Amino acid sequence: MREKLALLIELQKMELAAARISARKKELPVRMNELEEGFKALCAAVDGEKEKLEGLRKRRREKDAQLQSGQDSLKKTRERLFDVKTNKEYQSMLKEIETFEAKNSQIEDEVISLLEELDRFESAVKAREGELAAQRGQYEDQKAKLTEELNSLSGELEACLRKGGEVRNSIPAEILRKYDQIKNAGRGVAVVSVWKEVCDGCHMSIPPQLYNELQKSKALLTCPNCSRIIYWENRNG
Ligand SMILES: [Zn+2]
Structure with a gap:
């Protein structure tokens, strides 16, 4: 009976191990999925910030162009001052120049605050990209580990089931x-x-x-x- 008991104990050991491995095999894809989702969300967040940064850069280009055209208009109006014949015309032109100057100065202020915002945003995005790069390394490592574990589990499970089956065959049916x-x-x-x-x-x-x-x-x-x-x-x- 001692021998048969030893076989039963061995069988139980194999079956418990197989159950443990099966549970882990089911759990691993869930973990893998969580890992992937987490990393994807981080990528999406960084992409969103990069898009915002691109938007700011575009607005800056627009403001630059606006300022350029304002300065051109101002220059042309100033040049036309020399061709003015009447005082009335001269006064009206000075008013026009004043308006252009005020408008340009307003755009300049906008460009300055836009540049400050860009500066802040650029360093923030840079930091986030660094963070993402570090996370990517960790993510790849963890993913590789999980994949490796999953692959080795299949072999382990097979071995447990095979050994369990062999032990089963040598135990009396009753x-x-x-x-x-x-x-x-x-x-x-x-x-x-x-x-x-x-x-x-x-x-x-x-x-x-x-x-x-x-x-x-x-x-x-x-x-x-x-x-x-x-x-x-x-x-x-
Ligand atoms: Zn008991």
Whole structure:
């Protein structure tokens, strides 16, 4: 019986490992997805800021062109001053020049504040791009690790299932049936150790007589409280 128990324990070990690996295999794609989504969101945020920066640059070019044309108009009007014949015409032209000057000065102020905004924004975007580059490295690393783990899990799972199947084949059907019955009852493990009369599955004491019997290992015994298959584990040795 000791040998058969050892096989059952080995089978349980393989099946528990297979279940653990399967759970991890299901979890990994979820983690991978979270990782990808997080990085995509960061990329989108940085792209949004770059677009805003482009918008500011465009406005600056527009303002520059506006100022240039204002200055051209001012220059032309000043030149025309020399051709003026009447005082009335002269006065009206001076007024026109004043208006151009005021307009140009307003645009200049706008350009200055736009330049300040651009300065701030450019360094902010630069910092964000640096952050993104660092994050990209981390993201690629983590992704590679997850992929590698996922790949190795398939092999590990296959090995556990194969070994489990082999062990199953060398256990008598009657014992297997009992094992599967307890396992499928949904209480986790089916085979548990007992030490100093305490069942490791339910943590209750088993009768001393049963404990004595268990140490001799002549029959397949179960815990009277939780019905799991029990074996004696000598924790002194
Ligand atoms: Zn028990």
